[in-house]
Amino acid sequence: MEKGNVTEDFLYNRIAERFIGQIETNILKSGDKLLSVRALSREQGVSISTAYKAYAELENRGFIEARAKSGYVVRHIYKKNEKQKLTNIAPLQNETTNVDELIRRVYETLTQESLVRLSLASPSSKLIPxxxxxxxxxxxxxxxxxxxxxxxxxxxxxxxxxxxxxxxxxxxxxxxxxxxxxxxxxxxxxxxxxxxxxxxxxxxxxxxxxxxxxxxxxxxxxxxxxxxxxxxxxxxxxxxxxxxxxxxxxxxxxxxxxxxxxxxxxxxxxxxxxxxxxxxxxxxxxxxxxxxxxxxxxxxxxxxxxxxxxxxxxxxxxxxxxxxxxxxxxxxxxxxxxxxxxxxxxxxxxxxxxxxxxxxxxxxxxxxxxxLHLRNLRKTLHLQYLQYTQLITDHFPAGIRISRPGGGYVLWIELDNRIDSFRLFSQALVENVSIAPGQIFTTDGRYSNFIRISIGEPITEEIESKIKILGQLIQDYNKQPAANEAD
Amino acid sequence: MEKGNVTEDFLYNRIAERFIGQIETNILKSGDKLLSVRALSREQGVSISTAYKAYAELENRGFIEARAKSGYVVRHIYKKNEKQKLTNIAPLQNETTNVDELIRRVYETLTQESLVRLSLASPSSKLIPxxxxxxxxxxxxxxxxxxxxxxxxxxxxxxxxxxxxxxxxxxxxxxxxxxxxxxxxxxxxxxxxxxxxxxxxxxxxxxxxxxxxxxxxxxxxxxxxxxxxxxxxxxxxxxxxxxxxxxxxxxxxxxxxxxxxxxxxxxxxxxxxxxxxxxxxxxxxxxxxxxxxxxxxxxxxxxxxxxxxxxxxxxxxxxxxxxxxxxxxxxxxxxxxxxxxxxxxxxxxxxxxxxxxxxxxxxxxxxxxxxLHLRNLRKTLHLQYLQYTQLITDHFPAGIRISRPGGGYVLWIELDNRIDSFRLFSQALVENVSIAPGQIFTTDGRYSNFIRISIGEPITEEIESKIKILGQLIQDYNKQPAANEAD
Structure with a gap:
């Protein structure tokens, strides 16, 4: 039974949010089947229309999809990674780094349209009305x-x-x-x-x-x-x-x-x-x-x-x-x-x-x-955040740590502490993808094993392939003996 | 006879410029009759069409007008004032002035649309395409x-x-x-x-x-x-x-x-x-x-x-x-x-x-x-410069000196050296007209008997009446004994 003083909007949104919480925390897993609309309506004590809107909202936001014969199922989005908590403050590196020079080189990449710019912390023009x-x-x-x-x-x-x-x-x-x-x-x-x-x-x-x-x-x-x-x-x-x-x-x-x-x-x-x-x-x-x-x-x-x-x-x-x-x-x-x-x-x-x-x-x-635009943009960004996290978890080596921001445009990723992320940045440029290396976020050479990845662009096949390439570069980096560094 | 290698545009413009020179230097005076188009054509050795265009250009720019029975006559525009050369550098005043405070008070007037802002050094919005x-x-x-x-x-x-x-x-x-x-x-x-x-x-x-x-x-x-x-x-x-x-x-x-x-x-x-x-x-x-x-x-x-x-x-x-x-x-x-x-x-x-x-x-x-816009704007500004100079010469007391700029938006006017132009500024505000007092153009209190008047606005009856009022304020200022200054 609908409660008379609560709007339908509130109800279906609340149901949708609960599902999202369950998906994010892996209680609901990719491929899991959901209740039928009728069963959900009964279970939650809401009208069929409200139950339907809750699923429509989830589908619209990319969390579930309707499959022939199966009804609604959870999409392949996000795996919880319990070990994601970041190092609070990274140790100082011994090498002195010219941060100005690094920053200048990263800025140069920001306007190169030939690159897949995972270094940009702003919304994709595709998301602008x-x-x-x-x-x-x-x-x-x-x-x-x-x-x-x-x-x-x-x-x-x-x-x-x-x-x-x-x-x-x-x-x-x-x-x-x-x-x-x-x-x-x-x-x-x-x-x-x-x-x-x-x-x-x-x-x-x-x-x-x-x-x-x-x-x-x-x-x-x-x-x-x-x-x-x-x-x-x-x-x-x-x-x-x-x-x-x-x-x-x-x-x-x-x-x-x-x-x-x-x-x-x-x-x-x-x-x-x-x-x-x-x-x-x-x-x-x-x-x-x-x-x-x-x-x-x-x-x-x-x-x-x-x-x-x-x-x-x-x-x-x-x-x-x-x-x-x-x-x-x-x-x-x-x-x-x-x-x-x-x-x-x-x-x-x-x-x-x-x-x-x-x-x-x-x-x-x-x-x-x-x-109106902000409401849409927030939903899209939230989804992109989950999608990027999923892709990175899938394609980067085990042991990395990914930030879990409550908002914004970026993921902050901690790599193996033997990695020099500015060197990784240079290697990635050769592959036409730009990232922001950790060293440019401080004045003293810290964060050299961190990178920042933007989630502002909707995922495309090209972006997916670049994330795979980045993962491969990181994987190979770890295999190289330190003495080989002649970049 | 037209010279084959010179365009008609060049010819009629050259003729028009010569007339303007003669008007500006008072060789041709307000009310003077001009040759007929046919006579001008003969005199200058150009076609009737070129002669006509020269007059049309002058009429268009406001220097002459066609009168019934008289043909073209010079309009009332500009009297040459031989004593206009400005003092190169004004003496320092004894009073110390808080220039910051003066500037702030002048800035405040720049956005008050209720004022006739002769203090603004920019083009009238009426002149913008x-x-x-x-x-x-x-x-x-x-x-x-x-x-x-x-x-x-x-x-x-x-x-x-x-x-x-x-x-x-x-x-x-x-x-x-x-x-x-x-x-x-x-x-x-x-x-x-x-x-x-x-x-x-x-x-x-x-x-x-x-x-x-x-x-x-x-x-x-x-x-x-x-x-x-x-x-x-x-x-x-x-x-x-x-x-x-x-x-x-x-x-x-x-x-x-x-x-x-x-x-x-x-x-x-x-x-x-x-x-x-x-x-x-x-x-x-x-x-x-x-x-x-x-x-x-x-x-x-x-x-x-x-x-x-x-x-x-x-x-x-x-x-x-x-x-x-x-x-x-x-x-x-x-x-x-x-x-x-x-x-x-x-x-x-x-x-x-x-x-x-x-x-x-x-x-x-x-x-x-x-x-195209610049060509039109320059002509208009030149005319406005002459018109403002004429009005000021007509309505301000004898003995003032007016700058003769070769371009730009402003006239710089030297008044009787007993005048405090910031006080004049305050008096003018009461009459809903703003001017820029000389003191704000220096850090050391010089130019206290100068004012700057903008020529950016096309002359209207309101502007003409404000210039008359300014002239009256200056006239009356000189009549007041110095001891009376309790502003």
Missing amino acids: EAKLNKAMAEALRKSPTSCTQYENIQGNANLRKQIAKHAFNWNGQITEHDIVTTQGCMEALVFCLKAVTEPGDTVAIESPTYFGIFNVMKSLGLNVLEIPVDPETGVDIEYLENAMKNVKVKACLFVPNFCNPVGALMPDERKKQLVDLLTVNNIPLIEDDIYGEMYFGKSRPRTCKSFDREGIVMLCSSVSKTLAPGYRVGWCIPGKHLDKIISLKLMHTVSAATPTQSAIALFFETGRYD | EAKLNKAMAEALRKSPTSCTQYENIQGNANLRKQIAKHAFNWNGQITEHDIVTTQGCMEALVFCLKAVTEPGDTVAIESPTYFGIFNVMKSLGLNVLEIPVDPETGVDIEYLENAMKNVKVKACLFVPNFCNPVGALMPDERKKQLVDLLTVNNIPLIEDDIYGEMYFGKSRPRTCKSFDREGIVMLCSSVSKTLAPGYRVGWCIPGKHLDKIISLKLMHTVSAATPTQSAIALFFETGRYD
Whole structure:
């Protein structure tokens, strides 16, 4: 019997989620037959229509398939690997590595379209609703009295700020459009925040491992980096930070509490609160990069540190670059008490951000298309995450460890500790596939036996074959005696 | 008789230009009757059709009008004012002025649409071919395989760079697309150039007076400013600079050789060459802001310092913000030997510039629409320059001096030296008109009896009435005894 006060949507989604949980934990295995729709309806006490929708949802998301005569069966997706927990912090290597040079060589591969770029941490263009976005752009130009040719408001397009403020409700944000400054992507937001709260020579705490773009920024601003280890389950190590603060004057922190790149850790709410409390007491600004926050695989949008911020010390930065259109360069910053400084930095650096792209994205939010798109994208990404994990488990040698991110675009993979992943990167390039080697995610040569693999592209035969090739390279690498290394 | 090897276009344009010269220098006065078309044809030895086209061109550009029974007569446009030569460098005022505060207050007025903003140095939206630009945007989205949603090439959109390189031919540039980096407007280009060649604490030579946005940039980068006077006829004072260099270590120069803002001086070619030679010998980079270079009132596109640069010391910066669409934030930099540094600064700060706007502007260039638009805009601006000068001469008190720029968007006006133009700015705001007071164009309180007036808006009755009001305020200001100043 349907319960009168619960919607059908809620019911079939709940049933689908339960099945997914069972598939992920191997309670339901690939090839297992499921109950008939009628039997499921009886078992769950829901209508036939609700039971059917639950299976349709699972089929739609790629977890099950309908087979002639067998009914619905679980697809070959994912094997649980109990040994996946990553090493928390890898040992330092003896060799000194020129990280700049490595990063430059990895960047070069990012725009080479001839490569299968498993090094890119962004959505495939196949997952972007381009026609609808084009429509939003056409609408934006039509609606503007000056066709978006004139300077935009310095703080940012008013409608876009209103939409971002509304959206912040999803992460428990109590924000108005007056709290927001738009920027040219998340990167510009991060740079402005760093400039606002540091001077050359200051030390900034970041996660380790962390996104390699950050190191160039720090260097260019003359900042020192203090690397704080990330735990795959609980995020950045707050106790480690607290201890380090006793010896080093930390001027600011730059963390990615939701699905940090590359580890993918989701910091639990109580840890977020603890971090904000610690930094508030010490009056240290927290630059919170929330660029992956919308890309959760779980049931609900994770909260942000900003949502625990009472004193305005958290400067949240985000963009639509990982969710919708990196090419639009639309990002924003919610800088708390540093608002005026960010506005004047923006005015000085770029006068204002581009009018057409901001207006188009604002309309895309306003019409509800962004939310709809995010719902679809999250489902697709979750499936791709499981598919990539499956493929890697199948084709990489036994003994590797794969991260289990709660969201985001990447898998962080620990290989045999004799492997130099930059050498692996070079070998893979010969095979027309690019990966991100672990060394570029730190300043000190750690993570040389790690690689980062993107899950942003839908699986194709080509990608499957490249993952097989990568597995083979790793397998063969282990067979080679160390003395043979003449790469 | 037509000369066979000369086109009709050339002939009628040459005739029209001669008439304009005579009108500007008061040889032909307002109300003077012109020859009939037939008589002009005989006098000039051209066909009736060519003579007619010459008059049509003059009528089209607003210099003459056809009157019943009188034929063509000169319109009321412009009176030559022999006393217009500006004071080269104004004396320092005794009062100390908080320039930051003044600049902030002027900026606030720039986005207040209720004001008649004679403080804005950019084209009126009425002068922008919005429909054609919208078409270029639609085309760009349609032509792109990913609807411009993906990251653009880090150095910049390839087609846009190709078009800019082609266009550089107009200023004698021998440039390829590989020499160019696109940026978010000219301002970002200037900031990147300064960051590339200076360190905090360095001294950079700039023009005096100069665009007020520069002071914030310098301050934020920790740079010291050395102000070099500008001569209205010959541009920045090279001898003054050379002398100053004996006492101060100048790390870079940032000049606007073509129609500097606010003076409007056009540096002659031989002076440009002399400047480049001086800086080459001393290995000092020249950041050349050429944002007004296309907005010439004369016969041909002025050359740039870059065109005299043999060693790659000149870093040319420009954009379409003053010619087409400030809201698009499409600018560029031709950084000579500092190319790699600019690319890595761009990568670090903003990853890449927006794809849709770059692609649309590239198509606008490629289809020839940009050149066509520039031709029209130049004619309109030239006329507006003459009209504004006429109105100001008519309505401002005798004894003022008005700049005679060879191009650009602004008039620089010297008032009675007892006038405090910031006070005048405040009085004008009450009358809903904004001007740019002279004090904000320097760091040291000079130019307090100067104002800058924009000529970017086509004259309307409202603008005419505001100019009358400004004239009255100036007139009344002089009547008030100094002791009365309780503003």
